[in-house]
Structures are given as C-alpha cells and as structure tokens.
Amino acid sequence: MRTRPLKVALLGCGVVGxxxxxxxxxxxxxxxxxxxxxxxxxxxxxxxxxKVREGIDPALVTxxxxxxxxxxxxxxxxxxxxxxxxxxxxxxxxxxxGASVVSANKALLAEDGATLYxxxxxxxxxxxxxxxxxxxxxxxxxxxxSLAGDKVNRVxxxxxxxxxxxxxxxxxxxAGYTEALDEATALGYAEADPTADVExxxxxxxxxxxxxxxxxxxVRLDDVHREGLTEVTAADIASAKRxxxxxxxxxxxxxxxxxxxxxxxxxxxxxxxxxPLASVREAxxxxxxxxxxxxxxxxxxxxxxxxxxxxAVLGDLVAVCRNxxxxxxxxxxxxxxxxxxxxxxxxxxRYHISLDVADKPGVLAQVATVFAEHGVSIDTVRQQGKxxxxxxxxxxxxxxxxxxxxxxEALRKLDTVRGVASIMRVEGE
Amino acid sequence: MRTRPLKVALLGCGVVGxxxxxxxxxxxxxxxxxxxxxxxxxxxxxxxxxKVREGIDPALVTxxxxxxxxxxxxxxxxxxxxxxxxxxxxxxxxxxxGASVVSANKALLAEDGATLYxxxxxxxxxxxxxxxxxxxxxxxxxxxxSLAGDKVNRVxxxxxxxxxxxxxxxxxxxAGYTEALDEATALGYAEADPTADVExxxxxxxxxxxxxxxxxxxVRLDDVHREGLTEVTAADIASAKRxxxxxxxxxxxxxxxxxxxxxxxxxxxxxxxxxPLASVREAxxxxxxxxxxxxxxxxxxxxxxxxxxxxAVLGDLVAVCRNxxxxxxxxxxxxxxxxxxxxxxxxxxRYHISLDVADKPGVLAQVATVFAEHGVSIDTVRQQGKxxxxxxxxxxxxxxxxxxxxxxEALRKLDTVRGVASIMRVEGE
Numbered sequence: 001m002r003t004r005p006l007k008v009a010l011l012g013c014g015v016v017g018x019x020x021x022x023x024x025x026x027x028x029x030x031x032x033x034x035x036x037x038x039x040x041x042x043x044x045x046x047x048x049x050x051k052v053r054e055g056i057d058p059a060l061v062t063x064x065x066x067x068x069x070x071x072x073x074x075x076x077x078x079x080x081x082x083x084x085x086x087x088x089x090x091x092x093x094x095x096x097x098g099a100s101v102v103s104a105n106k107a108l109l110a111e112d113g114a115t116l117y118x119x120x121x122x123x124x125x126x127x128x129x130x131x132x133x134x135x136x137x138x139x140x141x142x143x144x145x146s147l148a149g150d151k152v153n154r155v156x157x158x159x160x161x162x163x164x165x166x167x168x169x170x171x172x173x174x175a176g177y178t179e180a181l182d183e184a185t186a187l188g189y190a191e192a193d194p195t196a197d198v199e200x201x202x203x204x205x206x207x208x209x210x211x212x213x214x215x216x217x218x219v220r221l222d223d224v225h226r227e228g229l230t231e232v233t234a235a236d237i238a239s240a241k242r243x244x245x246x247x248x249x250x251x252x253x254x255x256x257x258x259x260x261x262x263x264x265x266x267x268x269x270x271x272x273x274x275x276p277l278a279s280v281r282e283a284x285x286x287x288x289x290x291x292x293x294x295x296x297x298x299x300x301x302x303x304x305x306x307x308x309x310x311x312a313v314l315g316d317l318v319a320v321c322r323n324x325x326x327x328x329x330x331x332x333x334x335x336x337x338x339x340x341x342x343x344x345x346x347x348x349x350r351y352h353i354s355l356d357v358a359d360k361p362g363v364l365a366q367v368a369t370v371f372a373e374h375g376v377s378i379d380t381v382r383q384q385g386k387x388x389x390x391x392x393x394x395x396x397x398x399x400x401x402x403x404x405x406x407x408x409e410a411l412r413k414l415d416t417v418r419g420v421a422s423i424m425r426v427e428g429e
Numbered sequence: 430m431r432t433r434p435l436k437v438a439l440l441g442c443g444v445v446g447x448x449x450x451x452x453x454x455x456x457x458x459x460x461x462x463x464x465x466x467x468x469x470x471x472x473x474x475x476x477x478x479x480k481v482r483e484g485i486d487p488a489l490v491t492x493x494x495x496x497x498x499x500x501x502x503x504x505x506x507x508x509x510x511x512x513x514x515x516x517x518x519x520x521x522x523x524x525x526x527g528a529s530v531v532s533a534n535k536a537l538l539a540e541d542g543a544t545l546y547x548x549x550x551x552x553x554x555x556x557x558x559x560x561x562x563x564x565x566x567x568x569x570x571x572x573x574x575s576l577a578g579d580k581v582n583r584v585x586x587x588x589x590x591x592x593x594x595x596x597x598x599x600x601x602x603x604a605g606y607t608e609a610l611d612e613a614t615a616l617g618y619a620e621a622d623p624t625a626d627v628e629x630x631x632x633x634x635x636x637x638x639x640x641x642x643x644x645x646x647x648v649r650l651d652d653v654h655r656e657g658l659t660e661v662t663a664a665d666i667a668s669a670k671r672x673x674x675x676x677x678x679x680x681x682x683x684x685x686x687x688x689x690x691x692x693x694x695x696x697x698x699x700x701x702x703x704x705p706l707a708s709v710r711e712a713x714x715x716x717x718x719x720x721x722x723x724x725x726x727x728x729x730x731x732x733x734x735x736x737x738x739x740x741a742v743l744g745d746l747v748a749v750c751r752n753x754x755x756x757x758x759x760x761x762x763x764x765x766x767x768x769x770x771x772x773x774x775x776x777x778x779r780y781h782i783s784l785d786v787a788d789k790p791g792v793l794a795q796v797a798t799v800f801a802e803h804g805v806s807i808d809t810v811r812q813q814g815k816x817x818x819x820x821x822x823x824x825x826x827x828x829x830x831x832x833x834x835x836x837x838e839a840l841r842k843l844d845t846v847r848g849v850a851s852i853m854r855v856e857g858e
Contacts, residue, residue, distance in 0.1 A: 141570060279705075319577065334462070
C-alpha cells in the first residue's frame with residue numbers, strides 16, 4: 001500500500017459534509033485498505049468558521065473555498081455546498097488545479113452538467129455524483145456502468161422523500177395536502193420553505209440527470225416537464241384507491257417508441273397497487289428501470305439524510321482515489337446519441353379525469369363525443385349522481401398528452417360540464 | 430474513438446452466450462460509443478459445433494476453447510460455460526495470455542475465487558462477474574464500488590428464482606411442495622434435475638460470493654450453512670400466514686455483533702409480510718443490504734434468463750474494455766479484513782417450532798422448562814387441542830442457533846412430545 005496519503009478538500013460541512021468528515025476519520029483504516037492508500041482531510045471550507053465542529057481539527061477549517069481548491073496539492077474535492085454558484089466555479093477551478101471531484105449537487109448537474117464534464121475531461125480528472133440522485137441508493141453507477149451494455153427504455157422513480165412522505169400520509173390517514181405537509185414539516189421531512197420539494201423542482205433536477213445518463217444524451221432541467229403535488233386532494237387519493245391505485249410524485253424518463261427522442265417529466269400520477277413503487281412508504285425513494293435485456297429492475301433505499309448521502313459520497317471517493325492511483329479516469333459524459341427531448345404534448349400516457357356534470361340525459365354522450373373528436377379512446381366511465389348534480393370519472397386509454405389536454409380544454413367549454421374536479425395521469429401499467 | 434477493435438472470445442454459447450453474441454452484433458454501435466472502441470467477436474468455443482447458431486459466423490466457432498484463449502490477440506474472454514473445470518483452467522490461461530475475463534460462473538467463484546483473483550492480479554488483468562449473482566440485478570458493482578465507503582453489516586436475499594417461484598406458488602395457491610415443483614418444471618422455471626436449486630447449492634454459492642465482497646474477507650461455498658426447501662410443507666406456509674409472515678428461501682450473510690466474525694447461510698425462513706422481500710413474487714430475485722451509513726437498500730429484478738444475464742455480462746464487458754483502453758484495472762479481490770466465518774451454531778436467530786403434544790395438563794410447563802434450561806426465551810406460544818392430541822406452536826426470542834437446536838433435541842426426548850412437526854427460522858425483523 002502507498003503510504004503517502006491522498007489529500008481531500010471538503011467544501012461544505014453541513015448535514016452531509018460533517019458526516020463525510022466523521023466517517024473519513026472513524027473508518028480511515030477501511031478506506032485506506034479499499035483505496036490502496038490513506039486519505040487525509042486536508043481542508044474544510046465553511047461559511048461560519050466559528051461553529052464548533054466535533055471531530056474536525058479547527059486548523060483545517062477555512063472560509064476561503066477558492067484558495068483551498070487552488071492549493072495545488074489537493075487530490076479530490078468533495079463538493080456538498082449545493083446551488084449553482086459558487087459551486088460551479090469551485091468545481092471547474094478544482095479540475096484546473098488537478099483535483100477530481102465528487103459532488104452531491106443535483107441542481108448544478110441538471111442545470112449545467114456539460115460544463116462540469118467538459119472541465120473534468122479537459123484536465124483528465126473524474127466527476128462522480130452518486131449522491132446527487134436518491135441519496136444512498138446506488139443508481140448513477142448502475143446506470144452508467146452496470147447497464148452500459150444494455151438499452152434503457154424507461155426510468156420511473158420516486159426520487160423525492162418529502163413528497164413521498166406527504167402522499168403516503170394522505171394515503172394512509174386520509175389527510176388533506178396541507179395537513180400532511182404540516183406533519184412532514186413538524187417531523188423534519190419538509191423544510192420551512194418546501195417549494196423545491198412540493199413544486200417538483202428537486203425531482204425535476206434528478207429526472208434530468210437520470211434521463212441524461214440512461215439515454216446517453218443531454219437533458220437539462222429546463223427540458224423536464226414539471227408539476228408539483230400542491231393540487232393533489234384527498235378526493236384524488238380516494239379516487240385512486242377505488243381504481244386499485246395510489247398516488248405518487250413520479251419522475252419519468254422515457255425513450256419514444258420510435259427511439260428517436262426522449263421525454264422527461266415530473267408530476268403526480270396514479271399507479272396500480274401491484275406496482276413495486278406503490279409500496280414505497282414514508283420518505284423512502286425507489287427507482288424502477290426498464291431496459292431491453294435486463295427487463296425490470298428496482299433500486300430502493302433512503303433518498304436523503306446525512307449518513308446515507310455520505311455513504312454515496314464516500315463510495316465515489318474510493319472510486320475516484322483508486323482511479324487516481326491507477327492513473328486512469330472513470331466514465332465521463334456519454335451523450336453520443338444526441339437524442340432530442342420532446343415536449344410534454346408528445347408524451348403518450350393515460351388520464352384519470354373527474355368531472356362535475358349536470359345530472360340529465362345525454363351528458364355522457366356529449367362528453368364521449370368530445371373524447372372521440374380529440375382521438376382519445378375511453379377505457380372506463382363511472383357515473384355518480386345525486387340532487388341534480390353528478391360526477392363522471394373517465395379513465396382514458398393511452399394517447400398523446402396534447403390530445404388529452406385538448407380534450408379537457410373542450411370539456412370545460414361544455415354547458416353540461418360544471419367543472420373539472422381533477423385530472424391525473426395514470427402510469428406504471 | 431479508436432478504430433482497431435477489441436477482440437472478445439466467448440466460451441459457451443447456450444442460453445446466455447447466444448444472447449451475448451446477439452446483442453454484441455445488434456448493438457455494436459452503442460457498445461463502441463460507450464467503450465471508445467469497437468468490440469469484435471473473435472471466436473466462440475462450443476461443445477457441439479454442428480448446431481446452427483443464428484447470427485454467428487460459423488467460421489468463428491471452435492471446439493478448442495484452450496487454443497482460443499491462448500491465441501494471444503484476445504482482449505477479453507467471456508466465460509459462460511459454468512462448472513469448475515475446464516472453466517478454471519481456461520480463465521487462468523486467459524489471464525496468462527493477456528486477456529481480462531468476464532464470468533457468470535457462481536460455482537467456480539464460490540469454490541475457488543481466490544485462485545482466479547490471484548491470476549488476474551498477477552497478470553494485471555480484470556476479473557468481473559456481475560452475472561454470477563442475481564442475473565441482471567446490479568449487485569456486485571454496488572457492493573464492490575458504491576458501498577466501498579460504507580460498512581455492510583447484513584445481506585439478506587432471495588437469490589434463486591426457481592425456489593422463489595415454488596414458494597410463491599405454495600403461498601398463493603396452497604399447493605404442496607411436490608405440486609409446486611411440478612408446475613415450476615412444466616413452466617421451465619425448474620430444471621429436470623432441480624437439486625442445485627431446491628437443495629440450496631445455487632443460493633449457497635451466491636451467498637459465499639456476496640459475503641466475501643460485502644465483508645472484504647474470503648467466504649467459500651463450504652463455509653455456507655445450507656438447507657434446501659424440500660421439507661417445507663403447506664402447513665408451514667399456513668402457519669407463517671397466521672403469524673403475518675411468508676416463507677422464503679433466504680441467503681443471509683451477517684457480520685457478528687462484535688464485528689470479529691461473519692456468517693453465511695441459506696435456508697427457508699419466515700419473514701414478515703411488511704418486509705420488502707416478502708412481496709418478491711414468482712421467479713424474481715431481490716437482495717436487501719443493510720449498511721452502517723446507507724441504511725437499508727434493496728435491489729430487485731430478474732435473477733436469471735438469457736437476456737437479463739447477458740445484460741450483466743455486457744455491462745462488465747464495457748467496463749473491462751474501458752479499463753484496458755485506459756491501461757488500468759478495476760477492483761480486485763478485497764479480503765483484507767480476514768474475518769473468520771463462524772459456524773451455524775453461533776448465528777443468533779429466532780425459531781418457529783411446531784410440536785405435536787399430548788393434550789393433558791402440565792405439557793406446556795414441561796416444554797417451557799426445556800426452553801429455559803437451554804437459555805432460550807419464548808416470545809409466543811399458541812396451543813390447539815382436539816381428541817386428546819394437541820399442537821403447540823412456539824416462537825422464540827433471538828438466541829444462538831446451537832441453543833435453539835439443543836432445545837429441539839431435548840424436546841424430542843420428552844414423553845409428552847409426540848413429534849416435532851416443523852422448525853423454521855424467523856428472519857427480517
């Protein structure tokens with residue numbers, strides 16, 4: 001074994017960073033044996049240097065992250081500060097000064113992964129980011145490496161723990177969205193400002209990363225159709241149950257049937273209870289991958305948290321260190337297919353539509369005509385009437401999303417349709 | 430991209446080998462883009478050269494596998510013939526002649542992995558074997574690489590599709606073992622001679638491989654305690670249901686609580702219906718991994734079959750080829766912990782014991798005394814009596830397996846115990 005240690009700079013020392021530092025210390029011997037050389041924490045860049053950080057030598061702490069990555073003797077930079085800047089500049093600077101980078105920064109990778117990959121390649125260094133998607137669950141490596149000899153057609157995942165906790169709570173207790181969000185906040189599953197989670201931004205960033213890797217093309221955050229779960233009601237959940245389904249916020253990346261384009265989207269959807277993703281409870285994450293040869297695979301585990309995310313970071317650290325000792329690099333960007341990303345309107349899916357209608361003869365015929373005019377075939381209709389009002393629940397067959405939303409648009413204009421109570425896509429069948 | 434192709438020799442062209450050859454041809458462009466150089470099928474060693482093999486140039490086919498691996502221009506040897514010899518000699522010869530090896534050979538890796546690893550290291554070549562455990566499910570790579578910065582404490586898996594199909598059939602239809610095996614055979618899930626599957630040899634080989642990698646030590650097939658499922662009865666399954674459990678044939682690899690030894694075993698066990706492994710149906714495989722930082726992870730997918738296994742082989746092929754182009758090698762054997770493998774008697778687990786007893790006062794007291802004398806604490810007892818006969822179902826708390834089997838031994842000697850109807854371990858709680 002080499003005795004001269006590999007030097008690691010840690011950018012950020014919050015929930016994840018402090019756990020990374022802790023494990024690097026407590027498991028130093030194991031890491032050294034697995035890498036083939038010891039690793040040494042050479043510096044920790046933080047915003048608040050006065051905060052006491054147990055187990056971290058205060059002499060290593062600095063507020064000058066730029067100076068740290070420019071030191072020239074750093075072998076690996078671990079970036080766990082998040083956000084676009086200064087993270088992006090720090091990472092590219094790290095590459096320029098000879099370091100490889102392990103990052104957990106989903107927002108940056110989804111926004112501008114290409115810039116990072118290019119900088120890594122220019123300087124012959126590694127960019128690893130297992131922790132950016134689904135925390136501890138090995139997912140990036142299986143997609144980049146294990147399935148490198150296969151053709152992935154679909155990735156369907158629960159990649160945000162906060163929203164899964166909320167939906168699970170609504171499903172099991174019958175609570176409404178606001179009540180379930182309050183409980184998630186009280187238990188620490190949701191942040192004070194839950195926007196990034198509940199509006200689907202977090203999941204959309206992960207969808208962009210997963211789609212890019214799965215389809216060997218570039219998919220950016222802006223390419224991902226995004227709908228949050230703030231409009232999901234207790235009635236939607238109850239309606240899903242009647243259909244033998246549950247509601248999940250899904251990240252869905254698909255290759256088009258003709259193979260010439262891909263799509264990526266995040267939205268609430270009904271999935272059958274028999275689908276393996278339906279039983280993913282609380283804040284757990286799970287990702288379902290469908291590929292040509294392997295068939296259906298699922299990866300399940302904790303999608304967030306300090307220790308789980310640190311596990312993913314440290315797995316990458318071992319790989320990157322091994323590569324450096326071997327004078328090699330791991331896989332870089334693979335975007336050779338250059339497949340375009342189609343807009344949401346071209347996604348082929350199914351709708352579950354709940355309408356409030358007048359309770360009089362001929363309404364169903366009118367409604368059915370609108371579907372037919374838009375080329376949308378109806379799977380099932382359920383009518384419930386009381387006191388001159390009635391509700392009509394229509395589940396469609398698969399059709400382009402544009403045709404489905406055009407249908408809904410036209411339904412709203414019918415005199416006999418008093419309102420569209422809810423629209424939800426049906427997936428995973 | 431390099432234009433000179435990497436040359437691949439395929440040893441074996443059965444269900445898996447023919448699928449590997451097919452995908453290498455149909456997806457040649459994708460493989461080349463992902464590797465950075467084209468790959469060329471340079472030879473196929475088979476036993477029956479006269480058999481027509483669609484899509485394979487007959488000029489490539491040979492019966493002389495030894496000459497093929499000795500050719501000297503082969504970059505990668507894919508071994509999918511199985512068994513100990515001639516596979517072992519062919520693999521070590523391949524390393525001697527400069528090739529890296531991708532193998533799906535669980536029996537050989539469990540029996541004598543050390544010899545293969547040593548030969549790979551001596552010649553600076555790669556030994557990859559994702560396909561050896563759980564078919565298409567990425568498991569070896571996540572354990573060897575993704576979790577390389579973590580400490581795995583437990584691996585609990587359904588790693589044999591045939592036996593899971595049989596148990597699932599028994600569970601859903603109430604069929605007995607023989608009836609369920611017949612159906613598995615008729616549907617092609619069980620081989621004409623099902624011994625390797627139903628007696629647990631196949632799962633034990635996989636347990637040895639998983640334990641070795643998870644705990645960074647050497648665990649061989651002989652170290653794995655093995656019990657098949659041939660004695661599981663419809664009554665056991667019904668009894669499991671009453672407890673809110675189901676029966677699965679599990680491969681269980683554990684680090685002892687004091688961290689100084691490991692155990693590996695394969696046997697039928699009851700697991701709670703709430704455990705993610707309980708819902709693994711038909712011939713699917715799933716492996717549950719518990720590690721210190723990552724927590725609980727699960728990997729799920731098809732555990733066998735030509736295409737899924739080929740997916741795993743080709744993922745390894747891409748990795749091995751990339752390593753060769755970079756002049757590097759992937760992870761080799763990691764056995765630095767040198768942890769001893771403890772015998773089954775030291776495993777700490779729970780028993781579900783069903784006794785046929787005389788229906789008279791004092792029996793339960795006698796039985797309870799025997800448990801107490803062996804230091805085994807009872808969790809629950811259920812008594813059912815009719816016509817002077819009674820059955821007593823005892824579920825214990827956790828205790829060393831030796832104490833539990835000593836208890837059963839002593840129970841058999843009691844006059845009031847007419848027979849021990851069944852004994853099954855309870856896991857996954």
